[in-house]
Amino acid sequence: MANKDQPLKVELVGGLLTVSIGVSALCTAVKAAPCFETDLEGEPEITDEDIFVRAIVAELEREEEDGTTPLHQIFDHAAGKAIEEGAEGVRFPGDA
Numbered sequence: 001m002a003n004k005d006q007p008l009k010v011e012l013v014g015g016l017l018t019v020s021i022g023v024s025a026l027c028t029a030v031k032a033a034p035c036f037e038t039d040l041e042g043e044p045e046i047t048d049e050d051i052f053v054r055a056i057v058a059e060l061e062r063e064e065e066d067g068t069t070p071l072h073q074i075f076d077h078a079a080g081k082a083i084e085e086g087a088e089g090v091r092f093p094g095d096a
Helices: 023-031 051-062 070-084
Strands: 007-012 016-021
Touching: 023 051, 051 070
Parallel strands: none
Antiparallel strands: 007 016
């Protein structure tokens, strides 16, 4: 399998959280995104995967006025869900 076809992968390696996905795999996922289901024109045609994915990267890095990015929001949401589901390794003040 070529790197560009690698499916989404999230792993903890050597003290780093890594999130990776091949460019083609991301483009395939985007074309099937629910936001396009109601579009009468159908799924989008991605004419240059590298250029399009660079635009996605720019959006992921775009900072709000408070300095947060969409990735901050993703991590906040995932952390909240993990805690709701009883994740170990976290404690709040007042916990026994």
